[in-house]
Each structure stands twice: as structure tokens, then as C-alpha cells.
Amino acid sequence: MTNRRSFLKTNTTLAMAAPFLSPGFYPMRKQKRNKKLGVALLGLGGYASGQLGPALQETKHCYLAGIVTGSPSKVPKWQDKYNIPDENVYSYDNFDSIADNDAIDIVYVVTPNALHMPFTVRAAEAGKHVICEKPMEISSDRCRKMIAACEKAGRKLQIGYRLRYESHHKQIMDFAKNETYGKIKVMDTNFSFYGINGSNWRFTDVSLSGGGPLMDIGLYSLEATLYGSQLKPIAITAQSYKSIPDKLPGMEESIFWQMEFPEGVIANCGSSYAARSNYFRVSTEKGWYAIEPAFSYGGLKGVINGESMNIKNHNQQAAQMDAFAINIQNDTPVIASGAQGLQDMVYVEAIYEAAETGKKVRV
Ligand code: NAD
Numbered sequence: 217m218t219n220r221r222s223f224l225k226t227n228t229t230l231a232m233a234a235p236f237l238s239p240g241f242y243p244m245r246k247q248k249r250n251k252k253l254g255v256a257l258l259g260l261g262g263y264a265s266g267q268l269g270p271a272l273q274e275t276k277h278c279y280l281a282g283i284v285t286g287s288p289s290k291v292p293k294w295q296d297k298y299n300i301p302d303e304n305v306y307s308y309d310n311f312d313s314i315a316d317n318d319a320i321d322i323v324y325v326v327t328p329n330a331l332h333m334p335f336t337v338r339a340a341e342a343g344k345h346v347i348c349e350k351p352m353e354i355s356s357d358r359c360r361k362m363i364a365a366c367e368k369a370g371r372k373l374q375i376g377y378r379l380r381y382e383s384h385h386k387q388i389m390d391f392a393k394n395e396t397y398g399k400i401k402v403m404d405t406n407f408s409f410y411g412i413n414g415s416n417w418r419f420t421d422v423s424l425s426g427g428g429p430l431m432d433i434g435l436y437s438l439e440a441t442l443y444g445s446q447l448k449p450i451a452i453t454a455q456s457y458k459s460i461p462d463k464l465p466g467m468e469e470s471i472f473w474q475m476e477f478p479e480g481v482i483a484n485c486g487s488s489y490a491a492r493s494n495y496f497r498v499s500t501e502k503g504w505y506a507i508e509p510a511f512s513y514g515g516l517k518g519v520i521n522g523e524s525m526n527i528k529n530h531n532q533q534a535a536q537m538d539a540f541a542i543n544i545q546n547d548t549p550v551i552a553s554g555a556q557g558l559q560d561m562v563y564v565e566a567i568y569e570a571a572e573t574g575k576k577v578r579v
Contacts, residue, residue, distance in 0.1 A: 253541045254281030255347075256304065256320045258311070258335055259327035260290045263349065267513060268326060269298060271533035277541035282320050284311050311335075315342035321544065322347060324376075324537075328417045328424035329431060333358040340369040345544050347537065349376040351435055352557030354426025356565060359558040366554060374540040374550045375557035377439060378532040381539050384507050384518040385443065387527060388498065391505065392446040397520075398501030399479070400445050405437040406486040406493035407511045408470075412463050419464060419489070428456075428467030430564060434487025436511040438563060440496040441475060441483040449475040449483070449563065452577045454570035459490060473567045 255278050257264045272280035282304030283294050291305055306314055314320055323339035324347040325332050332353045339346045346366060352359045352375050366373040379385045391397060408429065417424040418432055425431055430438075442448070454473035458464065470488035477483070486493070495508035505520040513532060518525030536552070543550050563579060570577040 252276075253278040253321040253345075253544060254304075254319045255279065255322045255324055255537065256282035256284055256306070256314065256344075258284035258323055258325050258339070259331075260285045260287065260294060261326065264324075264326040267533050268324065268537075269294070271531050271537065272298075274531050274534040275538050275541070277538045277545065278322065282306065282314075282317070284308065284314070284323070312338060312342055314339075314344065321345060322540070325349060326376075328421075329426050330354045330358075330424045333362050336362045336373070337365040340365040340371050340373075343369060343371065345372045345374075345540070347374045347376060347540055348554075348557070350557070351426065351431050351564070352554065352561055354424075354431070356558055356561045359554065359561050363554040363558060372540070372544055372550055373554040374536070374543070375552045375554065376536065377552035377556070378513075378536045379436065379439065379511065380443060380552045381535040382516070382532045383527045383530060384510075384516045384525060385440070387518065387525060388440075388444050388496075388505065388507065389446065391498075391500075392444060397503045397505065400447075400481055400498055400500050402481070402499040403441050403444060403483040403497065404485075404499075405440050405483070405496040405510070406488075406491070407433045407436045408486065408488040408491035408493040409433065410490060410492050412460070412469070412489045419467075422466035425467065427564070427568065428464055428469060428471065429487040429489050430468065430471045430567060432487075433511070434471060434485070435560060435564070437485045437487055437496070438560060438567075440510065441485060442560075444496060444498055445477060445481060445483070447477040447481060449477050449579055451476040452563070452566045452570050452579060453575075454567045456568075456571040464489070468571070471567070471571060473570065475563075 255272060257268055280298050283300055284306040286308045304319055323344045325335045326349050329351055332348045336346050336348050412419050452473055452475050456468035456471040458469040469490055472486040475483040494511055496510040497506040503521040507516055507518045509516055514529045516529055518527055566577040566579045
């Protein structure tokens with residue numbers, strides 16, 4: 217059976233074949249300050265329709281200005297619902313002409329994973345700032361191309377890590393930075409859901425998904441251990457399993473991995489399409505704290521030593537997009553940066569290598 221690593225190795229030509237235009241020279245346009253920045257959503261599927269479109273009605277520093285889609289049938293509904301003018305509607309074919317549209321400052325790439333690189337590169341080459349959904353891409357090499365294209369164009373890049381901007385998760389980042397409950401000793405986390413019956417690309421086409429639950433939802437657990445500890449792992453072990461051989465071609469069904477950090481800190485992580493889990497738990501020298509559910513769009517609950525964190529939920533995507541707009545307006549560094557997305561992909565590759573070889577992988 218083709219596994220993820222052999223797929224990526226034998227299909228590098230396919231993986232690289234997506235449009236990667238030679239970057240030209242794009243003079244820095246004077247940034248328009250004190251106005252809401254215009255966002256164009258590219259890829260109008262489940263996440264764009266269910267979360268990002270609505271969130272852009274709550275943002276204060278940016279707004280939904282345009283759409284880019286390969287499905288003309290979706291256009292009238294989006295135009296009506298969000299009052300999008302004809303001149304801000306693009307297809308994948310005429311998308312590059314967005315370069316001439318000053319109403320669009322940011323392109324938000326919300327396509328299947330393996331299309332993130334070609335669309336990010338095209339958006340940057342059109343002189344637009346880019347938000348790209350997670351996972352950043354399906355390999356670290358492709359992530360590097362995205363970073364290079366944005367740097368060359370002098371444009372900012374954010375990865376859609378909404379939880380880096382969420383209040384419960386920011387609280388645990390602060391606990392780690394300040395050692396509020398002493399040093400972190402052990403982290404436990406799992407993000408799983410039950411159900412692989414869909415025909416969606418994430419369950420059926422490894423050339424688009426790049427992997428199974430790890431690439432999709434396990435990434436949230438990986439991310440939580442990184443910002444939740446403020447540490448970088450030094451070694452990874454992993455195990456992957458499959459109970460239904462004819463589903464998820466080339467992908468794992470369940471994956472568990474363990475990360476060793478400096479000073480003996482350990483993370484025990486998992487992700488599956490055959491389980492129901494959604495938590496992040498941290499044990500420290502002086503107690504414990506947890507978020508459960510930890511990774512949903514809302515309704516997060518935080519607990520410290522058994523007591524509620526008393527933190528209000530808020531629109532995560534609005535917070536993420538507003539933070540990016542402010543980064544652009546003030547020319548400040550992006551928190552969920554391309555460098556972070558690349559770093560995560562290097563760890564993902566190490567997790568898959570550890571699962572396939574059964575060996576501990578040093579990172
Ligand atoms: P989806 O399948 O619902 O939508 C994907 C969109 O891409 C569709 O509109 C589809 O028409 C379009 N598309 C363009 N080219 C395509 C092709 N060759 N094959 C299939 N579709 C193509 O997927 P989604 O759930 O919206 O996920 C899109 C991206 O957003 C993924 O990278 C996913 O990981 C990410 N995502 C992030 C979150 C989050 O919480 N940050 C949540 C869901 C999805």
C-alpha cells in the first residue's frame with residue numbers, strides 16, 4: 217500500500233507541478249492606514265462558508281471584499297449574502313488579475329491542503345498579503361516555497377492557526393512563559409473525531425490531504441504542545457494504526473506520538489478519525505490545568521486545579537484575521553507565521569517518519 221512518505225517521494229513531480237510562477241518585482245505599495253483591509257476568500261467550501269464568511273462580519277480591521285472560486289454556481293449566493301461587487305469576483309483562471317484590484321489587500325487561501333502553495337505563491341506575486349489555512353502545505357519543501365514567494369513580494373503571510381489568538385489558549389501560553397504553576401512536566405492532548413464515511417478529499421485523496429488525521433486535526437494537538445510549553449521538541453516517537461483497510465488510501469486512521477522536550481518535559485499526543493477526543497492537559501510542578509473541549513470553534517472550557525478558568529469564548533477567526541490586519545497596518549510580526557507553519561510541518565514529517573520506521577526521530 218502506498219503510504220504517505222512513499223507517495224510524497226514518488227510524486228515529487230506532481231507535487232511540484234502546480235503553478236509556481238517565477239516571482240517578479242513588486243514595489244511595496246503604500247499601506248492604506250486607518251481603513252478596514254479587504255479580504256478575498258479563495259476556495260468557498262465548508263470552512264469558508266461556515267466560519268470565515270460569518271467571522272468577516274464581526275471583524276473590525278478587515279472585511280469580506282471579494283471571492284475567488286472554481287465554482288461559478290456559488291457566486292450569486294455569496295454576492296447576495298455579503299454584498300460583493302462583480303469586480304471583486306474571480307475565478308482560478310483570472311485570479312492573477314487581482315493584482316490590479318486595490319480593494320483586495322489580503323487573499324485567504326481555504327482550499328485542499330496541496331493547493332495552498334500554488335495559490336499562496338500566485339497571491340503573493342499579485343502583490344497581496346496572504347492568510348493560508350492549516351496545514352500550511354503537505355511538505356516542508358512546499359512551505360519553504362511559500363515563505364520565499366511572500367518574502368520576495370514583500371508581503372506578509374499568516375497561517376490559519378485560530379487558536380493562537382484565542383483567550384483560553386493565550387492564557388496557557390502565559391502560564392508557560394511566566395511559570396505561573398511552576399515548570400511544566402507532562403502534556404497530554406488528543407483531537408479526534410469519529411467518522412470517515414465522507415467522500416471529501418481529506419478522506420479519499422492523499423495527494424490533496426498529505427495525510428490522515430494528523431494533517432487535519434492532530435496538528436492542533438501538536439501546536440498546543442508547542443505554544444503551551446514554549447519549548448521545542450528534541451525527539452519524537454510515534455505509532456499509527458488502521459482498522460478499516462479500504463478507507464483512507466495512503467493515510468493513517470489513528471496516530472499517537474510522544475515528544476521529548478528539554479529538561480525531561482514530555483508530551484503524549486494522539487489524533488484519530490475513529491475516536492471522540494478534544495482536550496489539552498498540562499501537569500506542572502504545582503498543579504494542573506486543562507482545556508476541554510480545547511480545539512472547537514467555541515464553547516471551550518478551561519480548568520485550573522479543578523476550578524474554572526472563567527474565560528469568555530469569542531469569535532476565534534475574527535480575532536485571528538483582525539490580528540493579521542493590524543500586523544499589516546502597523547508592519548508588525550505575525551504570530552501564526554509562515555515560519556511557524558514550516559516548523560510544524562518539519563515535526564509532522566518527523567512524526568510520520570517515526571511511525572513508519574518505529575524509531576525515535578531526533579528533531
Ligand atoms: P472543503 O472540501 O469543504 O472546501 C474546499 C474548497 O476548495 C471547496 O470550495 C472546493 O471547491 C475547493 N477546491 C478547489 N480546488 C479543489 C480540488 N482540486 N479538489 C477539491 N476541492 C477543491 O474543505 P474545508 O473543510 O473548507 O477545508 C479547506 C482548508 O481549510 C483545508 O486546508 C483545511 O485543513 C482548512 N480548515 C481549517 C479549519 C480551521 O479550523 N482552521 C477548519 C476546517 C478546514
